[in-house]
Amino acid sequence: MATAIEIFKHLPKKNCGDCKFPTCLAFAMQLANNKAKLDDCPHLSEAGRNALASSSAPPIRLIRIGSGKSVVDMGDETELYRHDKRFFHPAAFALRISDDLNEDELHKRLSYLRSLRFERVGQVLKMDLLELECRSGNAENFASFVKKVASETELPLVLRAGDAGVLSAAASLVKDRHPLLHGAEANVKEMCAVAKGLALPLVVGADDLNALADAVETARKEGVEDIVLDPRPNDLKELLERCTIIRRSAIRKTYRGLGYPIYLSIPTGRDGMLMASTAVMKYGSLLSFEELPASNALPLMVLRQNIYTDPQVPIQVKPDLYPVNNPGPEAPLLFTTNFSLTFFTVMSDLEKSKVPVWLQVVDTEGLSVLTAYSAGKLTAESVKNALQATGAMERSKMGVLVIPGMVARMAVKLNEATGLEIVVGPKESSGLPKFLKS
Amino acid sequence: MEVPVPKEKWTGSIGEMELGATPEKGGSRSPLRLGGNKGLPFLSFEDPAKRTVALAGFVADSLEDVPLPVRKAFGEAVNDPVRWAVAWKEKGADLICLHLTSTNPEERDASPEEAADTVMAVMKAIELPLIVYGSGHPEKDAKVLEKVGEAAKGERLLLGQAEEGGYKSIAAAAMANGHAVIGFSNLDINLAKQIVILLTDYGVGRGDVMIDPLMAALGMGLEYSYSVNERIRISALSGDAMLQVPMICDCVSAWKAREASDEVPNAGDTLERGIWWESTTALAALLSGADILVLGHPEAMMIARDAVNGFRGEA
Numbered sequence: 001m002a003t004a005i006e007i008f009k010h011l012p013k014k015n016c017g018d019c020k021f022p023t024c025l026a027f028a029m030q031l032a033n034n035k036a037k038l039d040d041c042p043h044l045s046e047a048g049r050n051a052l053a054s055s056s057a058p059p060i061r062l063i064r065i066g067s068g069k070s071v072v073d074m075g076d077e078t079e080l081y082r083h084d085k086r087f088f089h090p091a092a093f094a095l096r097i098s099d100d101l102n103e104d105e106l107h108k109r110l111s112y113l114r115s116l117r118f119e120r121v122g123q124v125l126k127m128d129l130l131e132l133e134c135r136s137g138n139a140e141n142f143a144s145f146v147k148k149v150a151s152e153t154e155l156p157l158v159l160r161a162g163d164a165g166v167l168s169a170a171a172s173l174v175k176d177r178h179p180l181l182h183g184a185e186a187n188v189k190e191m192c193a194v195a196k197g198l199a200l201p202l203v204v205g206a207d208d209l210n211a212l213a214d215a216v217e218t219a220r221k222e223g224v225e226d227i228v229l230d231p232r233p234n235d236l237k238e239l240l241e242r243c244t245i246i247r248r249s250a251i252r253k254t255y256r257g258l259g260y261p262i263y264l265s266i267p268t269g270r271d272g273m274l275m276a277s278t279a280v281m282k283y284g285s286l287l288s289f290e291e292l293p294a295s296n297a298l299p300l301m302v303l304r305q306n307i308y309t310d311p312q313v314p315i316q317v318k319p320d321l322y323p324v325n326n327p328g329p330e331a332p333l334l335f336t337t338n339f340s341l342t343f344f345t346v347m348s349d350l351e352k353s354k355v356p357v358w359l360q361v362v363d364t365e366g367l368s369v370l371t372a373y374s375a376g377k378l379t380a381e382s383v384k385n386a387l388q389a390t391g392a393m394e395r396s397k398m399g400v401l402v403i404p405g406m407v408a409r410m411a412v413k414l415n416e417a418t419g420l421e422i423v424v425g426p427k428e429s430s431g432l433p434k435f436l437k438s
Numbered sequence: 439m440e441v442p443v444p445k446e447k448w449t450g451s452i453g454e455m456e457l458g459a460t461p462e463k464g465g466s467r468s469p470l471r472l473g474g475n476k477g478l479p480f481l482s483f484e485d486p487a488k489r490t491v492a493l494a495g496f497v498a499d500s501l502e503d504v505p506l507p508v509r510k511a512f513g514e515a516v517n518d519p520v521r522w523a524v525a526w527k528e529k530g531a532d533l534i535c536l537h538l539t540s541t542n543p544e545e546r547d548a549s550p551e552e553a554a555d556t557v558m559a560v561m562k563a564i565e566l567p568l569i570v571y572g573s574g575h576p577e578k579d580a581k582v583l584e585k586v587g588e589a590a591k592g593e594r595l596l597l598g599q600a601e602e603g604g605y606k607s608i609a610a611a612a613m614a615n616g617h618a619v620i621g622f623s624n625l626d627i628n629l630a631k632q633i634v635i636l637l638t639d640y641g642v643g644r645g646d647v648m649i650d651p652l653m654a655a656l657g658m659g660l661e662y663s664y665s666v667n668e669r670i671r672i673s674a675l676s677g678d679a680m681l682q683v684p685m686i687c688d689c690v691s692a693w694k695a696r697e698a699s700d701e702v703p704n705a706g707d708t709l710e711r712g713i714w715w716e717s718t719t720a721l722a723a724l725l726s727g728a729d730i731l732v733l734g735h736p737e738a739m740m741i742a743r744d745a746v747n748g749f750r751g752e753a
Contacts (some may be wrong), residue, residue, distance in 0.1 A: 083665040083668065257439070281721075295714060296714055306664070344657075344658045345658075
């Protein structure tokens with residue numbers, strides 16, 4: 001939103017009070033704070049309304065693909081750097097399937113896509129969309145292919161064809177799935193007519209940003225508002241720089257014409273993986289993969305999970321009893337918090353020690369040991385409850401609980417609460433291997 | 439339509455640093471020049487100077503903490519730090535990051551003299567600049583790095599690592615012999631600044647400090663490092679003099695992630711995945727501001743090299 005003074009310039013300056021605020025300037029200030037609506041002013045000129053409506057639009061348009069529960073949202077981002085607030089809509093991953101595949105190959109491809117599904121710290125990592133590409137050049141062929149695939153998957157779809165007629169025929173069959181249309185390098189105006197006619201979002205592409213801005217302008221003149229950009233980078237440098245310029249132009253408002261999500265076609269091989277990883281960190285919204293080897297998929301999905309974590313809400317691991325190095329009943333019991341970073345560090349140091357232990361993870365709402373203790377989220381009571389919930393004291397019969405050195409002062413209360421002998425461990429996780437060996 | 443290029447208006451730049459020294463300057467090799475950047479990583483429209491990121495090959499003189507896939511990649515050579523370093527040179531490393539873990543008082547407890555001999559043997563075998571770490575035991579490291587510093591006087595090593603709780607002996611070892619020093623901090627921009635202040639207050643020149651803000655690996659807190667690094671770089675470019683120093687990011691810790699070295703159903707070949715685990719960590723370090731990457735697996739170094747060349751538009 002613009003500042004109050006910028007808004008004020010477009011108001012009628014009559015101070016009539018019809019908006020329920022005493023002056024136009026007061027109204028402008030309310031508008032700037034999102035506490036009033038433009039429509040509250042009955043005297044606003046058409047030009048003023050347009051100027052204000054466009055300046056109050058989000059810097060990057062929200063585009064939704066799919067229908068029902070199976071949707072992908074892209075855009076509506078507000079930051080250049082994730083530490084300033086957060087990145088909102090994780091880059092969506094699409095696998096491309098073309099209509100020249102036979103039945104057998106198609107099913108192999110679909111089941112491969114479904115196999116790329118991993119559970120990690122309580123979240124499911126998976127592929128988000130299917131991109132269906134016309135390579136046959138045949139409208140009927142493509143249409144029946146699209147219909148068939150659509151009946152076999154609930155995933156949101158991207159339809160890609162170089163010919164407007166071919167794209168239109170297929171898209172109208174699955175219109176209610178609200179697919180994204182990609183006209184490859186075809187005529188923008190023709191593709192716009194298709195997108196407008198079916199009320200579907202459209203990818204607009206060009207080989208450089210100036211041409212891309214022109215294409216977007218054309219699309220908007222043709223009445224298409226739901227636009228996704230394809231900046232067609234040839235290499236890593238172009239990808240990083242074009243995506244950065246697009247995002248900065250929108251957020252810094254230096255140029256408003258490119259405020260849309262970014263689509264990227266990812267080539268095969270090492271270069272593709274590097275481009276995809278870069279796009280995940282640097283503003284890509286939809287990555288369409290020609291191929292995505294399984295060994296690349298997990299690192300890429302974890303990168304996406306990491307980058308799109310809300311910096312204010314730490315990733316939490318499941319509060320549970322974790323066996324480390326195959327412990328038996330004679331192994332000692334330790335506890336830590338469910339803050340992922342703490343957990344991963346402790347886990348890796350415990351594994352390094354090669355000493356069998358039981359690790360109880362206590363729910364501290366994702367706070368680290370000392371922070372949780374200070375905030376009252378880590379108490380003798382909560383540790384006891386966690387141990388009881390997992391039956392930890394039946395699994396480890398040693399009768400000893402090793403506690404983090406940072407919270408040594410909990411020792412007495414913990415002893416009273418659990419009846420276990422309390423041993424104060426090292427302050428830093430890195431001291432665990434040495435501590436456990438001795 | 440001409441899209442205006444939105445440049446951030448930076449007022450600061452990253453200081454320059456040389457590692458390794460020529461004979462004229464008391465060393466025996468051609469130096470690497472790092473730093474000097476005036477914009478965010480690899481944005482040529484913001485900073486036309488080509489960005490140098492140096493890739494350091496990880497070498498240790500004992501194998502306790504060396505990830506198995508890294509050992510396997512170098513075969514027999516890992517039993518001899520000299521052969522291991524030579525192998526890295528053949529694989530295109532810009533410099534060597536030598537961990538003198540044999541000096542660990544709880545393991546082999548090699549003497550500072552032995553450690554210094556190892557360093558000199560590596561320096562004699564290859565003409566690359568060197569980063570040298572002790573074993574992570576502050577008291578022993580003080581003695582080890584003092585000896586190493588003296589033995590390699592004038593060679594301009596990069597000595598690791600100074601921490602808030604113990605930095606004086608390593609700072610002294612660096613100052614007395616013309617070396618640079620790594621200031622380590624634990625995932626926090628203020629602590630990163632603090633260690634630079636402590637070192638410079640103690641007398642180390644700001645041009646002799648490199649920071650290590652701890653590169654947390656993919657899936658192990660990478661997002662914290664990515665943002666801490668990015669904030670450090672932005673603060674430096676915005677004029678915070680104490681953060682205007684180059685940054686080193688160690689990516690070898692990626693192999694500690696379970697997903698990098700264990701079988702995972704449907705997640706493909708484990709070694710291939712592990713290599714990408716390290717490479718993806720490296721890529722996040724590159725884009726958030728690293729000037730030196732320390733890498734363990736030679737394939738990961740090749741990928742990181744492709745990435746650097748790609749970002750520079752030289753692929």
